[in-house]
Amino acid sequence: MVILVQIQINIVLSILLIVLLVHAYFNMNRKRITNRLFMWIMGLTLLTLILEIFSVILNNSVFNEFMVLHKLVNIIGFIVAPCILFLGYIFTKEWVNRYQQEKIKVNKLLLLPLVINGIVTLMSYNGNGVFRITSENIYERGPLFFISPCASYIYFAYNLYFIYKYRKKFTYSELSMFSLFYIAPAILTSIQLKYSIYLTIWSSTAIIVVLTYIFILNDQAYRDTLSGLQNRLAYEHYAQNINYKKVNKLFMIYIDIDDFKKINDQYGHYEGDEAIKAFATLLVESFPLRQKKLIRLGGDEFLILLEEEQLEKVVDYMDNLTQNVEIYNNSEKKAYGLRFSYGMACYTEAYESLYQLLEYVDQLMYDQKESKKSKL
The missing domain is CATH 1.20.1070 (Rhopdopsin 7-helix transmembrane proteins)
Structure with a gap:
């Protein structure tokens, strides 16, 4: 016993x-x-x-x-x-x-x-x-x-x-x-x-x-198996449970890889996946802040949520990403280069929900992409 x-x-x-x-x-x-x-x-x-x-x-x-x-x-x-x-x-x-x-x-x-x-x-x-x-x-x-x-x-x-x-x-x-x-x-x-x-x-x-x-x-x-970033389910969970009053300041950045379809069409879907993984790695390297969420919404669409009070720091992080992408392109690891467009905004009481903010930054990203096309 x-x-x-x-x-x-x-x-x-x-x-x-x-x-x-x-x-x-x-x-x-x-x-x-x-x-x-x-x-x-x-x-x-x-x-x-x-x-x-x-x-x-x-x-x-x-x-x-x-x-x-x-x-x-x-x-x-x-x-x-x-x-x-x-x-x-x-x-x-x-x-x-x-x-x-x-x-x-x-x-x-x-x-x-x-x-x-x-x-x-x-x-x-x-x-x-x-x-x-x-x-x-x-x-x-x-x-x-x-x-x-x-x-x-x-x-x-x-x-x-x-x-x-x-x-x-x-x-x-x-x-x-x-x-x-x-x-x-x-x-x-x-x-x-x-x-x-x-x-x-x-x-x-x-x-x-x-x-x-x-x-x-x-x-x-809550993890995207290809990129290693968080997935759409993680975003949904965050958006549904966020308490605006407890977040000092939240910035949202919506990113889309330019001409991603050309990479898939010209080099194959395997290289398309490699481009996704490479860009995800660049995001991780460019945003060292702990209070962040790096999310792959799907395809070549990425979302970044930063709990940061100063806009200047957020701009610095985006500059880091731009520089890291240029370094990657100049390394000549791939026959193609990576380019991206983005929209960025701060979450304020003007938005009823995080979903509304997502629609806004999505539109900003689309406007930037169209502006690049018109210049070309």
Whole structure:
């Protein structure tokens, strides 16, 4: 009965992770590396929960005949534990890179803690590593036990350092979610290290994995798969829930790529998609402000929402975009150049809704496009 109370949370979370893992397998795009990595993290977390359940059950002299199994269960658990955190680092890196042209390289030195932890864990079979199983089939911490938590805390620390280093590439919600992914388990790991009776490490990790999965599904629902920008659904959600009184000043910029149809007709739809992705990257580089929404409404139409009080700064951002587009065109990466037209206005009480403002900036963009044609 005491054992059941000790592992009941693990059992419940294991069932939940099984359900979510099946859901993820059939509903997530498995061609995307971030999705595959997260499913691996989810699967390995499930494995550690199950291993911990067996470890608690087998930790009894009644099961002395299963001593070898008891050792193997703990060996696999100790080897897998830091692997999850290492995969977490790869997942975070790929998340930041998923729509960027310049990739962040993997720090190969981070493989060293995995190797050291694996070696001392295998030594545990004879009782000389991170744990030992007594003749009564009871688990005890071994002489090298400190190596396993040290490996985990190296990954906790490095992951948080990585997130801080590339914090400008994360939204506020991403920054909070990914930081929580490592901070909460790090704190609860220290509790289990001090009070081994409390199984807090993998139960907390499982809960964070569940929350992260919900976060990923939500992000994908509001994300344009081609450009990596937010989609029309994100705009609709923002427009329906915006409280004008709580927004100090909001600028809307409507952008349309000039002669995009010619790119599709002359170079093919693949190059059309490449042009969309390139222009989206230029938008991300040109608008570093956090209080922004970069949205692809569809086709070659983009919408930018900036919570900025000064018009001068908004103009500076547009100048950045113009300069970055010119630099891209002069790089001669493509046989065609990118050009765009836009309309811009500030959201005031004169507009009944954000939809009305969108109609206005759309007209401004169209007027600018027609003006360019008349000049030609």
